[in-house]
Amino acid sequence: MKKTILLLYLMTLAPITAQNEKFQGQPPIEIVPTTSKPVQKQWKGSFTYDSANITFSNNFEGARLNGIIKNNDSTYTALITSENTPINTSPWYAFKIWAKEKRTINVILTYQASAKHRYYPKLSFDGLRWSPLDSIQYTEFEKGDKNFGPGSLPVKISMKLEVGRDTLWIAGQELHTSSHVGRWMDSLSQKPFVSRKSMGKSREGRLLDLLTIGNPKSKNMLMVISRQHPPEVTGYLAMKSFIETMASDAKLARRFRKKFTTYVVPLMNPDGVDNGHWRHNAGGVDLNRDWANFNHPETRAVKKFMEEKVVRTNGKFYFGIDFHSTWDDIYYTVDPKLKGNMPDLVPTWLDAIKEEVDGYDPNVRPSDRMHPTTVSRNYFFVEHGAEALVFEIGDNTPREFLREKGRISANVLMELMLERLK
Ligand SMILES: [Zn+2]
Incomplete structure (x- = not known):
């Protein structure tokens, strides 16, 4: 039993121990006022591109997709923003895609100023069983120069996705709403x-x-x-x-x-x-x-x-x-x-x-x-x-x-x- 656990753990630590780094924790808690502040509600619905027969949707519990822009028929840029600011760098995203015909597209995830990409994309076809995106389908842009933590994050990423009639779910972590x-x-x-x-x-x-x-x-x-x-x-x-x-x-x-x-x-x-x-x-x-x-x-x-x-x-x-x-x-x-x-x-x-x-x-x-x-x-x-x-x-x-x-x-x-x- 112990050996299995150790192995599992080493798998997570490999990139970190290589640099002899250990997460030192967050700085002392800042005391902030907690009176209510306005929150921007997310527009909910579907974004359909008729020419490409493709639809993006944030119309479900736990979704976050604030906008989508078509660069061309095979490349789209997603806009992800937070409920308000200032806010921690924990940029959640979750949306669905389907298309009338099976094809490969690229989706670029972009965030509001000061936020960067943090959560490695997980995919699902039923919203229940999730697996990480294959790393060969994942590209990071403008990555930070640190090996670990917030300073290591890329500004944006691109995902190569196979889409079709079966709805594909994409989220920062498994969906537990x-x-x-x-x-x-x-x-x-x-x-x-x-x-x-x-x-x-x-x-x-x-x-x-x-x-x-x-x-x-x-x-x-x-x-x-x-x-x-x-x-x-x-x-x-x-x-x-x-x-x-x-x-x-x-x-x-x-x-x-x-x-x-x-x-x-x-x-x-x-x-x-x-x-x-x-x-x-x-x-x-x-x-x-x-x-x-x-x-x-x-x-x-x-x-x-x-x-x-x-x-x-x-x-x-x-x-x-x-x-x-x-x-x-x-x-x-x-x-x-x-x-x-x-x-x-x-x-x-x-x-x-x-x-x-x-x-x-x-x-x-x-x-x-x-x-x-x-x-x-x-x-x-x-x-x-x-x-x-x-x-x-x-x-x-x-x-x-x-x-x-x-x-x-x-x-x-x-x-x-x-x-x-x-
Ligand atoms: Zn927390």
Whole structure:
């Protein structure tokens, strides 16, 4: 088992370790106002070129294609812009193409000023099963001179695509919108010890769904959230594997559920995800800067839920985790000198994960700046004493490896928490 995991991991690291580089993490969180800002809605529909019998569409959940220009019958330029600015370089795109006759076309992806191409194109014929574009069909232009991270990105790219009557889907990552996430929650809540309910509504009125794994009266609680940032699909996929492990029929998971109950909000920002946003919610702000002000219904719903749970059960949250994606696997933790409800849980856990996965040594970046709370991790720790962290998965981490990592992380955590509760 260990060998397989190591191999999978080395595959992701090959281009990085070659330069002896390791992702050092983002600079300290900037405190920004989180009052709502205007968002530009995307025009939705189909762009058809009769002369070439070809159609491009952004008329689906999670799509982002702001315009398409025909250069000639076989070359098209796509325009991708964000919901508002300033914004992080996480330029999401997703659209469909079909044509009356089978042919090969080139599609050039271009972005608004200051944004660059980040997500390697994934293709699908059903919107469910995705595979990366063959690298010989992919060309980068004006690539940055760094080997890694934002400085390495190209300004634009070109994709050579075979199109025909079967609709071809193209997206920055696999599409996991509120319908997909809803189906996953439904299937999981078939189990007698899992339930799904809504804990509020987003700004645009989408349900904010919550999964409960275990006994809802339990005093010993964990909080799990994901997808504050729409394009961060790899973090979401790791969360899925983590939660499926905790909700499995394995002996450890059964034992864990007798003592602990896990609450999960798999989709913190359904409006952003379904509208194909790069980062913000429908109120035009980064939700993960709103955990001190609580200006938005999405963050407010979690705060209210956690506070009420603590009062009703007279219990506490021992652990809080927020899944994200970035350039490479990294953990943003709370400085171990600060003690919560289960001191040292997170560092011990991360060491154990590294131990389980031979040769795997991702960056751990502790912080002791907990005020103002601003981000979910700080809120979980400061207001609830939950041992908390941001669990970041690389954009390109192989899917099989991130599922393994989610599974191992859950198993090790359950063992440790059961030991500590004794
Ligand atoms: Zn994020």
